[in-house]
Amino acid sequence: MEAGDPETRAAAAWLLEHFDELFASTPREERFLVFWDGDVTTSTREKLPPAKKPFPPLSETRRRLAEARASGRDFGWFAYTPGSRD
Numbered sequence: 001m002e003a004g005d006p007e008t009r010a011a012a013a014w015l016l017e018h019f020d021e022l023f024a025s026t027p028r029e030e031r032f033l034v035f036w037d038g039d040v041t042t043s044t045r046e047k048l049p050p051a052k053k054p055f056p057p058l059s060e061t062r063r064r065l066a067e068a069r070a071s072g073r074d075f076g077w078f079a080y081t082p083g084s085r086d
């Protein structure tokens with residue numbers, strides 16, 4: 001993509017429109033925006049190809065789930081209370 005072509009202008013317009021939403025839903029470590037494979041994506045570094053924050057090991061997730069269950073807390077964020085009906 002070149003700076004003046006319609007595809008680049010459309011991508012830049014989309015980015016300006018959705019900038020706040022994109023960064024609000026992105027892990028802090030992925031603070032770079034890069035153009036990759038015809039799309040805008042976040043990355044942990046400036047260089048291409050983009051790099052993403054690694055997921056925690058499954059053993060860590062299981063440990064945190066067990067701790068949450070033992071203390072009676074929820075594990076995660078829910079848009080609604082599990083089991084509730086609207």
